[in-house]
Amino acid sequence: MHAMSEAMRYHDTRGLDPSRPTFTEVVIKGIAQGGGLYVPDALPSLNLDQILNLCRLSYAQRADEIFRLFGVDVPSERTAALLAQAFGDNFDHPAVAPVVAITPEIHVLELWHGPTSAFKDMALQCMPHFFSEAIAMRRAAGHDVPDYLVLVATSGDTGKAALEGFADRPSTRIAIFYPAEGVSDIQRRQMVTQRGGNVAVFGVHGNFDDCQAAVKAAFNDAPFNDALRAALHTELSSANSINWGRLLPQIVYYASAYADMVAASALSAGDPLDVCVPTGNFGNILAAFYAKRMGVPLGRLLCASNENNVLSDFIDTGVYDIAERAFVQTPSPSMDILISSNLERALYELGRDPERVRGWMNDLAATRRFQIDDGTYASLREHFVGDYCSNEESLATIARIHAATGYLLDPHTAVAWTVAEKHRVDGPVLVVATAHWAKFGEDVYRALSAVPYDAPLPAGAAGMSGLELLREVRRLAPGQHVPAPLAELDTLPERFTKTVEGTRQGVEDAVREWLEAAAE
Ligand SMILES: *Cc1c(COP(=O)(O)O)cnc(C)c1O
Secondary structure, three states: OOOOOOOOOEEEOOOOOOOOOOHHHHHHHOOOOOOOOEEEOOOOOOOHHHHHHHHHOOHHHHHHHHHHHOOOOOOHHHHHHHHHHHOOOOOOOOOOOOEEEOOOOEEEEEOOOOOOOEOHHHHHOOHHHHHHHHHHHHHHOOOOOOEEEEEEEOOOHHHHHHHHHHOOOOOEEEEEEEEOOOOOHHHHHHHHOOOOOOEEEEEEOOOHHHHHHHHHHHHOOHHHHHHHHHHHOEEEEOOOOOOHHHHHHHHHHHHHHHHHHHHOOOOOOOOOEEEEEEOOOOHHHHHHHHHHHHOOOEEEEEEEEOOOOHHHHHHHHOEEEOOOOOOOOOOOHHHOOOOOOOHHHHHHHHHOOHHHHHHHHHHHHHHOEEEOOHHHHHHHHHHEEEEEOOHHHHHHHHHHHHHHHOOOOOHHHHHHHHHHHHHOOOOOEEEEEOEOHHHHHHHHHHHHOOOOOOOOOOHHHHOOOHHHHHHHHHHHOOOOOOOHHHHOHHHOOOOOOOEEOOOHHHHHHHHHHHHHHHHO
8 A cells, every 4th residue: 555645535626527526537627527727625734833844845856745735646756756867967957946045135935947937947846646546546546548639729838848847748749839930039049949759749830829729729629539449449538727737736845945045044933935936827826825725824915017018907806807908019929818717716715706717707798897795806916916027127127137236137037026026915925937138138229228118129239149149138238148059959850840720620630640650
């Protein structure tokens, strides 16, 4: 008998899924029947001693402490081994998610030390291990379980992080579709040079919306799914950011950061710590909310938006309204959203009333708007503060903070820094850094050379490749380092050169041809 505590069960935010799955079932299923999101039946708690003791452990062991509390249905020695692989030397910092004191007032939690230099790695270096393990466990128990093919439409960061996470994970494959003309030079190179025997990357004729619509249509095409199952014993999956398997690892770094700050005497044990999170789909800040509810002494959760500020408006008014809202281009594209899908979990947790959540989500689908009741709004305001930062302000912050401290922010982190400065009261605030600056070199170049966001690059820089621009940034900001996986991109062979039509048929043909060739 393996040492395994009572397995935690999950239910869904809309009260429509009677299946009561365990963690590994939730990881494989992703979304609940009826469209709701899975949440744990009960939230475990951490006392202050348990939190402070984390600072004596490696990051993988810290993750193990949290996973154990959540009653993950994987034998404990396997969980520890998987977490050691997830949070090991695939990160370029021994602390994995270090806290750096940039000024006495602002400390930064660096979540970009993973292989793709952005915070999606914190979840996607971890979750695929549990995905493969869940399949292996079911097969070992005698069930006939297919292989899974993760299909992703991406405008940039998520695709690369998902590729790195699933590369060579047993019983899985991953295919990425990106808009051929809609990603930066560096993002494209990161994807088409991806290593791994179970990966494929396709450019798509068209923009991101075409790409996403085509992938979604393939997902919803029942005959296509049936044919994959029958001929290739393969099931489609999306592994997107509403998957609880991506959220659980994100809770870890808030407990970890609190322990580190107390150990560094930046905080007294038990004092509340405000955190400021650059927010898009609400996954990262939701993890902070869960950590707070479990007992990590977090104070206000500052939700920082860019010019797509539907969330900060919602926190200000209790009305979520995208009926008239236009999508804005910003230098922080990973926060460019209209529908912030993980917000549904926060709204559920504030009242645990699935009927109300269902009503709001139905309103959103029908009228592109919903309004929460006064009680839920008051609870929301107990925890969350929302504000936003304009495109020009975010670039100005990058230049100003670099001049004042020598630290170079990426445009997403700059949004959070700007909001944190406005809302800090006393004691340090923790700004969550979600990308290395080199990932967004073009706009960092604009910031440091005072070129406005909407202006073309000056003649000298306009024809440069992404990597040449990084060299220009380093000329303007001497001493800055480019992470090795980015610096070596132009030395790696481009493995994937195929471009397909941005239609359901285009996606399905690409998938079928690839799987059939792989099966031979
Ligand atoms: C995904 C992402 C975000 C937004 O995170 P959410 O969990 O979706 O709120 C912010 N910054 C970067 C760099 C990202 O990749």
